[in-house]
Amino acid sequence: MPDDTAELEARLEEQDEFEPPEEFVSQANVSDASVYEEFEEEWPECWERAAELLDWDEEYDTVLDDSNPPFYEWFTGGKLNASANCLDRHLDDRGDEAAIEWVGEPSDEDDRTYTYEELHREVNEFAAALKEMGVGEDDVVTMYMPMIPELPIAMLACARIGAPHSVVFAGFSADALATRMESADSEYLVTANGYFRRGDALDHYEKTREGLGDVGHNVSDVVVVDRLGEHGHGHDLESNEHYYQDLVEEQEGAEVEPVSRDAEDMLFLMYTSGTTGQPKGVKHTTGGYLAWTAWTSQAVLDVKPEDTYFCSADIGWITGHSYIVYGPLALGTTTMMYEGTPDHPERDRLWEIIEEYGATQLYTAPTAIRAFMKWGEKHPDQHDLSSLRLLGTVGEPINPKAWKWYYKHVGGEDCPIVDTWWQTETGGMMVTTLPGVNTMKPGSAGPPLPGVDARVVDTNGEEVEAGRAGYLTVQKPWPGMLRTLYQNDERYVQEYWAEYSDTDSDDPDDWVYFPEDGAKIDEDGYITVLGRVDDVLNVSGHRLGTMEIESAIVGVEGVAEAAVVGGKHDVKGEAVYAYVITEDGYEEGDEMRDRIVEGVEDAIGPIARPEAVIFTPELPKTRSGKIMRRLLEDIANDEELGNTSTLRNPDVVEDIQRKVSGD
Numbered sequence: 143m144p145d146d147t148a149e150l151e152a153r154l155e156e157q158d159e160f161e162p163p164e165e166f167v168s169q170a171n172v173s174d175a176s177v178y179e180e181f182e183e184e185w186p187e188c189w190e191r192a193a194e195l196l197d198w199d200e201e202y203d204t205v206l207d208d209s210n211p212p213f214y215e216w217f218t219g220g221k222l223n224a225s226a227n228c229l230d231r232h233l234d235d236r237g238d239e240a241a242i243e244w245v246g247e248p249s250d251e252d253d254r255t256y257t258y259e260e261l262h263r264e265v266n267e268f269a270a271a272l273k274e275m276g277v278g279e280d281d282v283v284t285m286y287m288p289m290i291p292e293l294p295i296a297m298l299a300c301a302r303i304g305a306p307h308s309v310v311f312a313g314f315s316a317d318a319l320a321t322r323m324e325s326a327d328s329e330y331l332v333t334a335n336g337y338f339r340r341g342d343a344l345d346h347y348e349k350t351r352e353g354l355g356d357v358g359h360n361v362s363d364v365v366v367v368d369r370l371g372e373h374g375h376g377h378d379l380e381s382n383e384h385y386y387q388d389l390v391e392e393q394e395g396a397e398v399e400p401v402s403r404d405a406e407d408m409l410f411l412m413y414t415s416g417t418t419g420q421p422k423g424v425k426h427t428t429g430g431y432l433a434w435t436a437w438t439s440q441a442v443l444d445v446k447p448e449d450t451y452f453c454s455a456d457i458g459w460i461t462g463h464s465y466i467v468y469g470p471l472a473l474g475t476t477t478m479m480y481e482g483t484p485d486h487p488e489r490d491r492l493w494e495i496i497e498e499y500g501a502t503q504l505y506t507a508p509t510a511i512r513a514f515m516k517w518g519e520k521h522p523d524q525h526d527l528s529s530l531r532l533l534g535t536v537g538e539p540i541n542p543k544a545w546k547w548y549y550k551h552v553g554g555e556d557c558p559i560v561d562t563w564w565q566t567e568t569g570g571m572m573v574t575t576l577p578g579v580n581t582m583k584p585g586s587a588g589p590p591l592p593g594v595d596a597r598v599v600d601t602n603g604e605e606v607e608a609g610r611a612g613y614l615t616v617q618k619p620w621p622g623m624l625r626t627l628y629q630n631d632e633r634y635v636q637e638y639w640a641e642y643s644d645t646d647s648d649d650p651d652d653w654v655y656f657p658e659d660g661a662k663i664d665e666d667g668y669i670t671v672l673g674r675v676d677d678v679l680n681v682s683g684h685r686l687g688t689m690e691i692e693s694a695i696v697g698v699e700g701v702a703e704a705a706v707v708g709g710k711h712d713v714k715g716e717a718v719y720a721y722v723i724t725e726d727g728y729e730e731g732d733e734m735r736d737r738i739v740e741g742v743e744d745a746i747g748p749i750a751r752p753e754a755v756i757f758t759p760e761l762p763k764t765r766s767g768k769i770m771r772r773l774l775e776d777i778a779n780d781e782e783l784g785n786t787s788t789l790r791n792p793d794v795v796e797d798i799q800r801k802v803s804g805d
């Protein structure tokens with residue numbers, strides 16, 4: 143390494159504050175720090191600025207209705223359609239510009255560009271097909287689709303006719319699909335026959351059929367996108383199943399008037415993991431959610447219509463909903479999506495895409511950055527990434543080392559990084575620097591966004607001093623918030639509000655939202671999010687409930703008891719560690735381990751696959767019989783164990799420790 147590079151590395155390593163690059167600031171959508179004060183003074187009317195980014199069929203009469211906390215309503219009386227906001231209104235100015243740039247797997251020659259005109263046409267055609275199938279306003283349509291353009295098309299087609307969508311990540315198992323369809327009483331499904339991954343044509347149809355077989359109610363229609371064509375697996379469709387391509391062709395040229403939805407009408411459901419085994423159906427509405435995603439895309443991701451904006455998430459998660467589909471398209475920009483993986487055909491796939499398309503922003507996850515780091519800087523270094531103007535991360539805390547690598551090797555030291563904290567439930571970003579305004583501190587997400595009242599408190603709800611760890615809370619509602627858990631208002635209150643609110647009060651000041659994250663705050667008001675404080679793991683930026691995994695394991699023949707905890711992992715952040723007790727007569731060993739792994743993959747999906755399965759004759763329990771998870775976590779992380787004297791069975795600890803360390 144030449145001397146000056148070494149010096150540069152050393153300087154970077156020591157530096158813990160970074161100023162937004164001047165060139166960026168001079169063109170940023172938001173570059174004036176006064177926005178914080180203005181929003182505070184104007185609250186809640188400040189959110190009209192977000193609503194103004196949208197076209198309303200009817201103006202709202204109230205910005206915030208907080209008469210029945212925590213069932214807040216935003217922009218009440220207003221009417222709008224999300225698909226019209228993402229498509230129709232851009233046709234005059236941007237009709238010939240790309241709305242979606244889709245990069246298929248490189249084995250495939252057919253990368254596709256959809257102009258706004260083309261996207262609008264296909265969304266109309268598919269909306270017409272859905273209507274003809276009998277899908278009515280407020281019918282939930284489930285989507286179980288890989289990263290192909292038909293996924294955002296189907297979402298927008300649903301939005302057009304006022305049918306909420308419920309997208310189930312394609313990597314989830316058949317079981318997971320069935321549970322979600324049942325929970326949402328969803329009678330319609332859009333899926334695909336397969337997708338390409340690392341050069342293989344993977345079958346998705348069989349898994350879909352398996353899932354459908356477990357749905358207790360009648361599913362009236364299934365739409366199958368033929369993604370595989372000649373590489374297909376030769377399935378014949380059932381009588382209530384239709385190929386997407388046929389439906390769209392039959393509707394050629396059809397136009398469907400977008401229905402005017404109340405601001406508070408449901409736009410979609412998204413299931414996410416919680417403490418109990420049952421996934422939670424997070425309900426988002428039309429006005430507040432769309433305003434929130436549009437505003438944050440503009441203020442934080444600095445999206446402009448002429449950009450080619452690239453978020454590498456999967457649309458099956460909230461990041462893809464908010465920041466591949468709704469936010470960017472509401473602003474009329476070009477949004478990118480890709481099929482496959484970042485390491486195929488080579489480990490420079492992302493950098494190649496950025497160079498080829500001239501991407502202006504990259505929004506990705508720390509787990510991906512850590513993998514890129516591991517693969518080496520030669521991959522980004524051999525590409526021209528100078529089109530990039532801004533970088534973002536989301537999903538889990540980012541360690542300063544990964545932050546700096548991203549800053550240097552991807553951003554070339556002249557792109558600001560936004561480390562954005564938010565959740566499925568918040569709809570969009572909540573805590574992050576504004577890239578044209580704030581100093582960046584690697585490892586710390588930053589201050590709450592203007593108008594967001596996030597605070598770090600202790601167990602009594604009192605704000606903690608700078609430097610102290612506590613719990614993250616949000617003390618005022620915001621337009622993008624979830625409205626409830628689908629058909630379960632009670633669980634909504636219990637899960638998110640009960641901890642720090644006076645639940646008997648109807649004064650909104652007595653209501654505090656608890657996201658179940660631990661956090662610290664520094665003297666400048668920067669928040670460092672430490673991670674979940676409930677029994678939810680964050681594996682590669684994805685939320686997995688330990689209970690869900692445990693119940694999958696206990697469902698495996700020969701398993702008596704199981705406890706799942708998170709162990710630290712270089713790339714994934716956290717990995718699944720499963721401690722298992724077998725029933726008498728069953729042998730602990732590879733065969734059993736394989737069946738456990740398979741059981742978890744069947745119940746949830748490969749993302750939940752245990753990193754380690756540790757057989758043990760007993761689990762460490764307190765005298766009252768509670769499993770000591772903290773202890774199991776410490777063992778998984780090879781950390782010094784705290785006090786074990788309260789255990790009923792202290793001997794078991796050493797035995798487990800030996801097994802984990804492999805002695």
Ligand code: WT7
Pocket residue numbers: 414460461535536537538539540561562563564565566567587657658659671672673674680683684685
């Ligand atoms: C949980 C939410 C937000 C979309 C992707 C995940 C963790 C998220 C950060 C961040 C530290 C983060 C939290 C949160 N998280 N972003 N920038 N720094 N932690 O959405 O599946 O709903 O998970 O992800 O623990 O509660 P999700």
